[in-house]
Amino acid sequence: MAFQSKEELRSFVRETVRTTPISDIHTHLFTEDFGNMLLWGIDELLTYHYLVAETFRFYPELEYETFWAMTKKEQADLVWKTLFIDHSPYSEACRGVLTVLNRLGLDVASRDLEAYRAFFASKSTSEYIDLVFELSNVANVCMTNDPFVDTEREGWEKIDTVDPRFNTALRIDPLLMQWEEKTWERLQEWGYDVEQAVTDKTVEGIREFLRVWIRKMNPLYMAVSLPPSFRYPEQSARGDIIEKCIVPIAREFNIPFAMMIGVNKRVNPALGDAGDSVGLSDVRAVEQMCALHPDNKFLCTMLARENQHGLAVAARKFRNLHVFGCWWFLNNPSLIEEMTRMRFELLGTSVTPQHSDCRVLDQLLYKWDHSREIIANVLSDKYADLLDTGWKIKKKEIRRDVADLFGGAFWRFLGKPNPVEVTGG
Numbered sequence: 001m002a003f004q005s006k007e008e009l010r011s012f013v014r015e016t017v018r019t020t021p022i023s024d025i026h027t028h029l030f031t032e033d034f035g036n037m038l039l040w041g042i043d044e045l046l047t048y049h050y051l052v053a054e055t056f057r058f059y060p061e062l063e064y065e066t067f068w069a070m071t072k073k074e075q076a077d078l079v080w081k082t083l084f085i086d087h088s089p090y091s092e093a094c095r096g097v098l099t100v101l102n103r104l105g106l107d108v109a110s111r112d113l114e115a116y117r118a119f120f121a122s123k124s125t126s127e128y129i130d131l132v133f134e135l136s137n138v139a140n141v142c143m144t145n146d147p148f149v150d151t152e153r154e155g156w157e158k159i160d161t162v163d164p165r166f167n168t169a170l171r172i173d174p175l176l177m178q179w180e181e182k183t184w185e186r187l188q189e190w191g192y193d194v195e196q197a198v199t200d201k202t203v204e205g206i207r208e209f210l211r212v213w214i215r216k217m218n219p220l221y222m223a224v225s226l227p228p229s230f231r232y233p234e235q236s237a238r239g240d241i242i243e244k245c246i247v248p249i250a251r252e253f254n255i256p257f258a259m260m261i262g263v264n265k266r267v268n269p270a271l272g273d274a275g276d277s278v279g280l281s282d283v284r285a286v287e288q289m290c291a292l293h294p295d296n297k298f299l300c301t302m303l304a305r306e307n308q309h310g311l312a313v314a315a316r317k318f319r320n321l322h323v324f325g326c327w328w329f330l331n332n333p334s335l336i337e338e339m340t341r342m343r344f345e346l347l348g349t350s351v352t353p354q355h356s357d358c359r360v361l362d363q364l365l366y367k368w369d370h371s372r373e374i375i376a377n378v379l380s381d382k383y384a385d386l387l388d389t390g391w392k393i394k395k396k397e398i399r400r401d402v403a404d405l406f407g408g409a410f411w412r413f414l415g416k417p418n419p420v421e422v423t424g425g
């Protein structure tokens with residue numbers, strides 16, 4: 001039945017967006033089997049690196065080491081006092097904490113940090129995972145699985161089956177960013193016959209390393225974060241490894257290579273994870289990658305606002321490119337709105353407008369709540385424009401489109417069944 005008014009249309013879109021389960025295609029969450037690599041609870045929420053960066057701004061005198069030497073609880077106390085009590089918490093990362101508390105049914109107005117702590121202390125990890133998946137209506141998340149992190153590598157030794165709500169992604173930054181400095185020696189230590197130069201022997205060794213981890217993890221994709229200076233093709237160990245190892249192995253296993261481009265790492269190393277910044281990158285590198293390897297699939301997100309238009313245009317040129325997410329410093333309402341609008345206008349439904357990048361499980365509640373609201377608004381405007389032409393929209397078409405935006409388009413791009421559809425969710 002046709003919509004009687006734009007208001008009716010908007011409320012149907014809002015409801016569909018709210019109730020459609022999501023495949024979250026990039027997070028830093030882990031299954032319970034990885035022990036304390038899975039972060040959750042109020043102290044983890046408050047010490048999220050986005051909030052740590054904001055806290056330091058208020059203490060020009062505070063030594064970085066003094067902060068890092070504090071216990072997690074002390075750090076959380078300082079963040080809470082600084083960003084929530086001494087000032088109003090309307091930055092996106094602060095607001096997120098309050099959305100989480102609210103969604104968990106806690107009394108946000110009380111400002112009672114100890115009461116919040118007591119709530120989390122009363123939950124077991126597995127009970128809490130179930131609760132967050134249910135409340136957030138997220139069907140599955142994709143982890144970031146880095147075999148170069150010791151605890152993670154050791155974790156994999158003990159795991160046979162992975163909780164099906166968690167997909168895997170093989171993260172390979174050290175392979176591409178630090179090959180000559182140190183990674184070649186690590187592979188050698190682990191028994192791969194490689195040397196510092198990217199010779200035929202090294203290429204074979206790296207390929208073998210990738211095969212071993214792909215067989216072990218069964219990742220949806222291989223991923224790397226790259227600096228603004230990234231070019232392709234390029235005459236460097238990184239360029240050679242991409243061309244001779246990553247691209248052929250991605251093809252062998254029919255998985256995409258995900259490029260997250262635009263990070264200037266550690267511009268302020270004392271801030272740890274909070275010390276990375278952003279720079280303008282070269283969309284041409286992405287276009288060349290797609291043009292030179294037409295039988296490969298590429299996922300891409302870029303960090304600079306100024307790169308978003310070029311990237312969306314690149315996806316119009318190359319069907320082997322799938323654009324996703326509003327990454328990191330772009331994950332703010334004003335920018336999500338702008339990017340989503342532009343992407344819908346250039347790419348229709350063949351895009352994955354958002355991923356959460358959650359590092360703390362609870363963040364699934366706010367990142368998706370906030371993004372759902374914006375995506376619903378933009379989508380409503382787009383459908384309203386269609387109504388103005390005389391086009392009639394069916395409810396089932398809206399459901400189809402939203403399912404595509406929340407994972408369907410991604411799974412189709414992978415060439416794999418969407419688990420949400422398989423389970424009829």
Ligand code: RAT
Binds near residue numbers: 028225273328359
């Ligand atoms: O958004 C973040 O938390 C960043 O620190 C990074 O982890 C980034 O998302 C990445 O995956 O490199």
Ligand code: ZN
Binds near residue numbers: 026027028357
């Ligand atoms: Zn990330």
